[in-house]
Amino acid sequence: MLNKIIETLSAYCSENAGHYASLVVGTIGALCIAKYLWKWRGIKEKIRYKQGKCRKAIQNLQESLDKNGPSENDVELITSLSFEELHSKLQKGELKAVDVLKAFQTKALKKNEDLNFMVEPITEAMAIAVDLDKVPPNKRGPLHGIPISVKENYYIKGYDSTGGLSNFLFKPRSEDGHMITVLKELGAIPFVRTNIPQSMMTFECSNPIYGTTFNPHNLTRGPGGSSGGEGAILGSEASLLGWGSDIGGSLRIPSHFCGVCCLKPTAGRLGFQSTEELVRGQTLVVATIGPMARDVYTLGKVMEAVWSSMLFQMDTSIPPLPFNHELYDSSDSLCIGYYDSDGYVPPIPGVKRGLNLAVEALRRKGHTLVPFEVPDPRGMFCKLFAGAVFGDGGKNFISQLSEDVVDSSIQMLIYAYKFPNFLLRPLSYIVSLVHKDEVPGQQMRSMLGGESISGWWELAHEIQKYKLEFERLWKEKGLDAIVCPVMPFVASPIGAVKFLLGGATYTTLYNVLNYPAGCVPVTRVTAIDEKEMENYPSTTLTEKFVRKYYSSETTGLPVSVQCVALPFRDEMALRVMRDLETELKKPRRK
Numbered sequence: 001m002l003n004k005i006i007e008t009l010s011a012y013c014s015e016n017a018g019h020y021a022s023l024v025v026g027t028i029g030a031l032c033i034a035k036y037l038w039k040w041r042g043i044k045e046k047i048r049y050k051q052g053k054c055r056k057a058i059q060n061l062q063e064s065l066d067k068n069g070p071s072e073n074d075v076e077l078i079t080s081l082s083f084e085e086l087h088s089k090l091q092k093g094e095l096k097a098v099d100v101l102k103a104f105q106t107k108a109l110k111k112n113e114d115l116n117f118m119v120e121p122i123t124e125a126m127a128i129a130v131d132l133d134k135v136p137p138n139k140r141g142p143l144h145g146i147p148i149s150v151k152e153n154y155y156i157k158g159y160d161s162t163g164g165l166s167n168f169l170f171k172p173r174s175e176d177g178h179m180i181t182v183l184k185e186l187g188a189i190p191f192v193r194t195n196i197p198q199s200m201m202t203f204e205c206s207n208p209i210y211g212t213t214f215n216p217h218n219l220t221r222g223p224g225g226s227s228g229g230e231g232a233i234l235g236s237e238a239s240l241l242g243w244g245s246d247i248g249g250s251l252r253i254p255s256h257f258c259g260v261c262c263l264k265p266t267a268g269r270l271g272f273q274s275t276e277e278l279v280r281g282q283t284l285v286v287a288t289i290g291p292m293a294r295d296v297y298t299l300g301k302v303m304e305a306v307w308s309s310m311l312f313q314m315d316t317s318i319p320p321l322p323f324n325h326e327l328y329d330s331s332d333s334l335c336i337g338y339y340d341s342d343g344y345v346p347p348i349p350g351v352k353r354g355l356n357l358a359v360e361a362l363r364r365k366g367h368t369l370v371p372f373e374v375p376d377p378r379g380m381f382c383k384l385f386a387g388a389v390f391g392d393g394g395k396n397f398i399s400q401l402s403e404d405v406v407d408s409s410i411q412m413l414i415y416a417y418k419f420p421n422f423l424l425r426p427l428s429y430i431v432s433l434v435h436k437d438e439v440p441g442q443q444m445r446s447m448l449g450g451e452s453i454s455g456w457w458e459l460a461h462e463i464q465k466y467k468l469e470f471e472r473l474w475k476e477k478g479l480d481a482i483v484c485p486v487m488p489f490v491a492s493p494i495g496a497v498k499f500l501l502g503g504a505t506y507t508t509l510y511n512v513l514n515y516p517a518g519c520v521p522v523t524r525v526t527a528i529d530e531k532e533m534e535n536y537p538s539t540t541l542t543e544k545f546v547r548k549y550y551s552s553e554t555t556g557l558p559v560s561v562q563c564v565a566l567p568f569r570d571e572m573a574l575r576v577m578r579d580l581e582t583e584l585k586k587p588r589r590k
C-alpha cells in the first residue's frame with residue numbers, strides 16, 4: 001500500500017517537476033528581492049532619520065539664538081578677532097566664553113545656509129562655556145573659551161563618527177577621544193561637527209547622509225577634503241580653530257582650496273586614538289590628526305598647548321616631545337629646497353606664481369633657496385601610496401559600502417572593486433592607453449591588493465627604500481625644509497574631483513614619507529593667471545581635465561604652498577610657515 005502511494009506521488013512529481021522547480025526558484029528569487037528591498041528601505045530610512053535629527057538640532061540652536069543671541073554687530077566684532085586678540089580678551093575676562101560661543105554659533109548657522117559645512121551643532125557646548133566663565137583668571141587654560149570646530153570622524157561622547165557611511169550611524173561613542181579630551185581640558189569648546197566625503201578617501205566633500213559642502217570663495221566649487229567642512233567653516237570665518245585628519249592630503253587640500261592654514265604633523269606625534277579611520281590595521285602609510293586655523297600663530301599656540309604631559313600620559317605610544325621652541329623661535333637663516341612641479345601633473349599658472357612668491361618672500365627673509373627634484377613621483381603615488389592605502393584589494397571598502405547608498409564621487413571605485421580581478425588587470429592597461437598615462441592603470445593594479453605576505457613585505461621594503469633615497473637627496477642639498485605647491489590646481493568644480501585624483505601626488509608624498517607639512521595661503525588666482533591657461537599642456541587625460549576646469553571661473557580662488565620638514569621637526573615646518581606669513585603680510589614698495 002505504502003509502495004503504491006510513493007509510486008503515485010513520484011509519478012505525479014516527475015510529471016510536474018519543471019513546474020515545481022520554477023515555483024521554488026521563483027519563490028526564492030522573490031524572497032531575495034524582497035529582502036534586498038527591505039534592507040535598502042531600512043538604509044534609506046536610517047539616513048532620513050539621521051538627517052531629520054541633524055536638521056532639528058540646527059533648528060533648535062537657531063531658535064535659541066533668535067531669542068537670546070548676540071546682535072549682528074557683536075557677531076562680526078567677535079568673529080573677526082584674531083586668535084591672539086580673542087585669547088587675550090577671554091583670559092582677561094573682557095569677553096565671556098558664553099558670548100564668544102554664541103557669536104560663533106550665530107555666524108556658523110548663517111554661513112551654513114549657503115555652504116552646508118555643518119553636520120550638527122554640539123549641544124553640550126553651552127554648558128561647557130557657562131562652566132568656563134566661572135573659572136578664575138589665574139586658573140584659565142591656554143585655550144580658555146576658544147570655540148573649536150571638529151571634523152565628523154572625531155570621537156565625541158554621544159555622537160556617531162560615520163565618515164559618511166550609514167553603517168556607522170546610531171553607534172554613538174561612549175567617551176570622548178584623546179584629542180577632544182585634551183582640548184577640553186585646555187579650555188577649548190567643541191561647538192560644531194563638520195562634513196566629510198563618503199569614506200574620507202577623496203577630496204570631494206559629499207556624502208549621502210549630510211550632502212555636499214560648497215567652497216566659501218565660489219559656490220560652484222568644492223572646499224576639498226576630506227576635512228572639507230573644516231575648510232569651509234574656517235574659510236568663511238565662522239570658526240577660527242578647527243581639527244581635521246590627513247592620510248593623503250585631507251588637512252592640506254581643504255586648507256589650500258579655502259585659503260586657511262594647517263599643520264599635518266608627523267604621524268604618531270598626536271597618537272591614533274582620536275578619530276574613526278576607515279582604513280584599519282594598515283601601518284605603512286597612516287593617518288594623522290591636525291589643526292586648521294586662519295593664521296600660523298594660532299597653529300603654533302595650539303600645538304604648544306597640545307604637546308603636553310597630559311597627552312603623553314593619556315597615550316604612551318606618543319613620543320613625549322614637548323613643543324620645540326629652539327626650532328620654532330630661532331631666527332637662524334635656513335636652507336630651503338623648492339619645486340613648482342613634482343614632475344607629474346604640471347601646476348596651473350596661479351599655483352606656479354604662488355610658489356614663486358613664496359620663494360621670493362623666504363629669500364627676502366634671509367633664507368637660501370635651492371631647487372629640489374622629487375624622485376619618481378609616479379611610482380610613489382601609484383605603487384607606494386595606492387599599494388599601501390588601497391592594498392587590501394578593496395575588501396575594506398566593499399565591506400563598508402556594499403550595502404550603502406554610494407556617493408557618485410566614489411561610485412567608480414566601487415564598480416572597479418566589484419569587477420572580477422582577471423578582467424580588471426587587462427582593463428587597467430586600456431585605462432592607461434585612454435589616459436595616455438601609465439599612472440591610472442598602475443594605480444588600479446596596485447589597488448587589486450597584495451597576493452601574499454611576501455608581497456606586502458616587499459611593498460614595505462619599497463617604501464623604506466624610497467624614504468632613504470628621499471632623505472639622501474635632502475641631506476645632499478643640506479636642507480632644513482622644503483616649500484612646494486599643495487596641489488597643481490586650486491578649488492575644483494563640484495563633481496570634478498574623480499577626474500583630478502592625479503593631483504594628489506603633491507600631498508600623498510609627505511604621507512608616504514611621514515614628513516610634517518603645513519599650508520599657508522600666499523595669493524589668489526588672477527585674471528592673467530587664468531589667461532595663461534592657454535599654454536597649459538593637454539597630453540594626458542588628467543591634463544585635459546585640468547585645462548577644462550581651470551581655464552575659466554577661477555579668478556579669486558586662494559592659492560597656498562606647503563612647508564615641509566624632516567620627521568619630528570614639526571616646529572621647523574611651522575617656523576618656515578610663520579616666516580612666510582609675516583614676510584607676505586609686510587607692505588612692499590612697488
Ligand SMILES: CCCCCC/C=C\CCCCCCCC(=O)NCCO
Binds near residue numbers: 201246
Ligand atoms: C575613493 C576614491 C579613491 C580613488 C583612489 C585615488 C587615489 C588617490 C587619491 C588620494 C586623494 C587624497 C585623499 C585624501 C584622503 C585623506 O587624507 N583622508 C583622511 C582620512 O583621515
